[in-house]
Amino acid sequence: MKNLLKHHETYVLLVIIIFSAIITVINPRFLTLENFFDVVKSYSFIGILAVGVTFVLISGGIDISFTAVATVAQYVMAVMIIRYGGNIFTAFLLAAAVGISLGLINATLIYFFNIPTIITTIATLNIYYGILIVISGGKWIYALPGWFRAFADIRLFTLCTDEGIKYGLSIITSIWILVVIIAWVILRYTKLGRGIYAMGGSMNAARRAGFNIFRTQMFVYSFTGLMAGLAGLVQALLVQTVAPNSIVGKELDVIAAVVLGGASLAGGVGTLFGTILGVTLIAIMSNGMTLMRVSSFWYNVFIGLIIILSVAFSAYQRRTKAKRAIAVEVE
Amino acid sequence: MADLFLSMKSVSKRYTGVQALDRIDFEISKGEIHGLVGENGSGKSTLIKIISGVEQPDEGARIEIEGQAFKHYQSIDSILKGIEVIYQDLSLFPNLTVAENISLSQTIASRSRFISWRRVNDIAERAMARIGIQIPLDEMVNDLSIADQQLVAICRALTSDVKLLILDEPTTALTKKEVEALFTVIKDLQSKEITTLFVSHKLNEVLQIAERVTILRDGKKIGTFPSRDLTDERLTFLMTGEKVEYSPYEIEEPQGVPLLEVRRLSKRGNFKDINFKLFPGEILGITGLLGSGRTELAQALFGMNRAESGDILIQGRKITIRSVQEAMSQGIGYVPENRMVQGLVMQQSVANNIVITILHRLINKLKMIDRNKKKDCINSRIEELSIRTPATDAAVQTLSGGNQQRVVLAKWIGTDPKIFIMDGPTIGIDVAAKSSIHEIIRNLAIQGVGIIVISDEVSEVFHNCNRIMVMHKGRIIAEFNTSRTSEEEIQDYINMAS
Numbered sequence: 001m002k003n004l005l006k007h008h009e010t011y012v013l014l015v016i017i018i019f020s021a022i023i024t025v026i027n028p029r030f031l032t033l034e035n036f037f038d039v040v041k042s043y044s045f046i047g048i049l050a051v052g053v054t055f056v057l058i059s060g061g062i063d064i065s066f067t068a069v070a071t072v073a074q075y076v077m078a079v080m081i082i083r084y085g086g087n088i089f090t091a092f093l094l095a096a097a098v099g100i101s102l103g104l105i106n107a108t109l110i111y112f113f114n115i116p117t118i119i120t121t122i123a124t125l126n127i128y129y130g131i132l133i134v135i136s137g138g139k140w141i142y143a144l145p146g147w148f149r150a151f152a153d154i155r156l157f158t159l160c161t162d163e164g165i166k167y168g169l170s171i172i173t174s175i176w177i178l179v180v181i182i183a184w185v186i187l188r189y190t191k192l193g194r195g196i197y198a199m200g201g202s203m204n205a206a207r208r209a210g211f212n213i214f215r216t217q218m219f220v221y222s223f224t225g226l227m228a229g230l231a232g233l234v235q236a237l238l239v240q241t242v243a244p245n246s247i248v249g250k251e252l253d254v255i256a257a258v259v260l261g262g263a264s265l266a267g268g269v270g271t272l273f274g275t276i277l278g279v280t281l282i283a284i285m286s287n288g289m290t291l292m293r294v295s296s297f298w299y300n301v302f303i304g305l306i307i308i309l310s311v312a313f314s315a316y317q318r319r320t321k322a323k324r325a326i327a328v329e330v331e
Numbered sequence: 332m333a334d335l336f337l338s339m340k341s342v343s344k345r346y347t348g349v350q351a352l353d354r355i356d357f358e359i360s361k362g363e364i365h366g367l368v369g370e371n372g373s374g375k376s377t378l379i380k381i382i383s384g385v386e387q388p389d390e391g392a393r394i395e396i397e398g399q400a401f402k403h404y405q406s407i408d409s410i411l412k413g414i415e416v417i418y419q420d421l422s423l424f425p426n427l428t429v430a431e432n433i434s435l436s437q438t439i440a441s442r443s444r445f446i447s448w449r450r451v452n453d454i455a456e457r458a459m460a461r462i463g464i465q466i467p468l469d470e471m472v473n474d475l476s477i478a479d480q481q482l483v484a485i486c487r488a489l490t491s492d493v494k495l496l497i498l499d500e501p502t503t504a505l506t507k508k509e510v511e512a513l514f515t516v517i518k519d520l521q522s523k524e525i526t527t528l529f530v531s532h533k534l535n536e537v538l539q540i541a542e543r544v545t546i547l548r549d550g551k552k553i554g555t556f557p558s559r560d561l562t563d564e565r566l567t568f569l570m571t572g573e574k575v576e577y578s579p580y581e582i583e584e585p586q587g588v589p590l591l592e593v594r595r596l597s598k599r600g601n602f603k604d605i606n607f608k609l610f611p612g613e614i615l616g617i618t619g620l621l622g623s624g625r626t627e628l629a630q631a632l633f634g635m636n637r638a639e640s641g642d643i644l645i646q647g648r649k650i651t652i653r654s655v656q657e658a659m660s661q662g663i664g665y666v667p668e669n670r671m672v673q674g675l676v677m678q679q680s681v682a683n684n685i686v687i688t689i690l691h692r693l694i695n696k697l698k699m700i701d702r703n704k705k706k707d708c709i710n711s712r713i714e715e716l717s718i719r720t721p722a723t724d725a726a727v728q729t730l731s732g733g734n735q736q737r738v739v740l741a742k743w744i745g746t747d748p749k750i751f752i753m754d755g756p757t758i759g760i761d762v763a764a765k766s767s768i769h770e771i772i773r774n775l776a777i778q779g780v781g782i783i784v785i786s787d788e789v790s791e792v793f794h795n796c797n798r799i800m801v802m803h804k805g806r807i808i809a810e811f812n813t814s815r816t817s818e819e820e821i822q823d824y825i826n827m828a829s
Contacts, residue, residue, distance in 0.1 A: 188446075190444055191438060191439070191445070194431065194446060197426060198427065198435070201426035202423070205422040205423060206424070210439045210440075268425070268426035269426055
């Protein structure tokens with residue numbers, strides 16, 4: 001029990017439960033399987049981005065450019081499959097390849113010029129996005145191939161409501177689940193994953209201990225790029241249109257979700273479980289407000305408040321811990 | 332003569348403009364505990380770097396390890412020969428668990444790309460068993476005391492086949508008890524035929540643990556001596572080339588209104604029922620172990636840790652000190668325990684650090700800082716305290732520890748304090764610089780400032796204070812007049828209490 005209270009995740013989970021209870025009381029439709037599958041599906045896009053961001057934050061860096069990477073990957077993928085045809089696998093490969101390449105550019109700039117990651121990725125965000133807009137002219141793409149639409153409708157299993165509406169676990173959601181599992185194994189059970197934590201904890205000590213900083217950094221940023229590429233694809237599957245301006249601007253939402261889940265901007269700290277909870281919290285906030293018929297502008301206010309509360313709470317915990325550590329046993 | 336583990340002949344190292352090491356011959360026998368002492372800049376760190384292969388010596392050096400000569404001695408050679416350095420900063424990962432930190436070198440060395448957590452725990456448990464300690468495996472290193480962190484670092488070194496363990500200033504942040512525990516571990520390693528090189532500037536500790544001591548001064552080796560032939564004084568002399576004379580600080584029995592009086596001051600979990608008086612010209616020593624409440628008390632007097640009950644009187648007037656600003660306006664100055672974090676803005680210039688406390692006095696009619704006044708003030712402080720700095724706009728972090736501490740003193744002296752509280756005024760400062768800091772403290776007292784010196788070195792308070800209080804578990808358990816006591820008596824009190 002005491003161990004449980006030490007974890008940030010426990011508190012996030014608690015908040016989620018309380019929110020869910022409140023929303024359910026006001027609108028019982030919230031706590032239905034149908035709504036659950038629906039929310040999980042629509043948040044798989046943010047969820048996949050969040051996995052990538054978790055990696056960078058743990059490594060002690062930050063990536064702002066991932067939304068631009070997602071946009072570029074999505075756009076390139078859409079143009080290519082429309083012009084040259086293909087199938088869902090080529091779509092995946094294209095999005096992944098673009099994501100990884102742009103991630104590698106980030107990593108190279110960061111490692112060789114030793115520029116702070118936030119500056120580098122703000123710059124590359126603008127560059128990637130700018131070039132895309134210049135070349136595409138900001139044109140939206142609607143005419144996606146039929147097989148692309150068909151793939152998005154696949155469900156791994158299907159249930160039916162009393163009114164006869166079908167719902168179930170979408171293929172899109174399962175992409176998210178798969179990504180999380182792979183990422184979890186990497187972070188928890190590979191040398192590379194532990195190297196990411198080590199690097200975020202103390203770059204100097206990691207170097208002295210013999211971790212290959214260059215390789216780890218390359219991996220982290222290209223992995224974030226890959227996640228962005230996949231997220232771009234997933235978003236295209238979800239909305240079935242490709243608009244160059246629909247993703248950029250969501251960076252802070254994603255980073256906020258990850259930080260809510262316990263990852264530290266100072267590096268070295270964070271878990272995938274926490275990130276999932278962070279995304280969940282944001283998701284039910286948004287969904288709950290819709291169901292409670294609260295204006296969506298309030299959503300931003302609430303997210304801001306939750307972030308402040310969460311950060312203040314962690315700071316408070318740290319302070320009480322520090323106080324306990326210096327306390328003198330007075331007789 | 333026992334077998335040699337390490338033999339270095341004629342090792343020199345020249346950096347641009349500085350002869351860091353000058354033809355050093357250095358030997359360590361197998362299984363011995365060897366002490367290495369020297370002031371800052373004497374070449375200790377350079378020597379360690381050469382032994383660990385991080386730096387290469389200049390032409391003409393000969394290095395042999397276990398009889399094997401090396402042409403180009405590199406860090407991989409030192410690793411293969413089982414040489415492990417534990418640096419002062421320990422190089423641990425605060426965000427990882429004890430088990431993972433200990434087994435990390437093995438994890439990196441293993442060929443598998445995957446981690447077996449069972450193996451990680453096994454390695455850590457075995458390493459801890461070797462020196463008979465127990466720290467919870469899944470505890471975050473961040474949450475451990477410095478002493479435990481040090482043990483974790485030692486355990487990590489033990490996971491590889493270590494033959495020579497180099498400890499660089501290992502006791503800086505340890506309490507006396509923890510130092511004793513560390514020494515037990517080092518002795519225990521010796522019985523397992525692990526050689527230790529103990530690098531420190533705490534002379535009494537070096538003499539206590541080491542069998543032989545090598546002394547460096549200005550990049551030259553002064554000699555290697557069996558520690559039973561050395562005393563604190565002789566070692567100090569060999570290190571500095573100067574004889575440090577202690578004359579006790581004595582003053583007339585003070586009378587009249589005390590500068591500062593504390594009555595029944597208490598705060599839960601910090602200190603309890605503290606009563607004392609401080610008169611002008613006094614240097615009052617407060618000693619006690621780490622965690623005895625001495626720092627908490629000092630911070631209470633400086634408005635950083637407000638007491639819950641009791642009175643503080645300044646020149647007979649009852650006052651409350653709620654903030655640092657209020658303490659300063661009452662004429663209190665404070666030199667914190669950790670000058671790097673609390674005392675100085677390390678990246679800022681010497682000049683800016685000196686005037687930071689008195690900016691309001693340097694303001695001209697336009698409400699801007701008067702450059703000439705600022706310059707005068709800085710120059711006179713630098714001269715007064717003989718701060719050695721290449722320029723007034725050099726960053727404080729480029730100065731030596733002793734000079735940094737002078738800057739801290741300078742910034743408070745500028746405020747003309749009536750009461751000066753110094754927490755560990757000479758921590759991490761080498762011997763010669765130490766005595767000059769003590770000199771500054773005395774001069775301030777002679778000018779009528781009331782000074783409180785907090786230190787865990789009994790000899791420091793004994794030689795510099797006219798009165799000494801011993802704190803234990805948040806209370807003052809004894810008070811001595813220095814002229815009527817001895818260092819041993821005070822030490823006995825501290826030992827008895829703990």
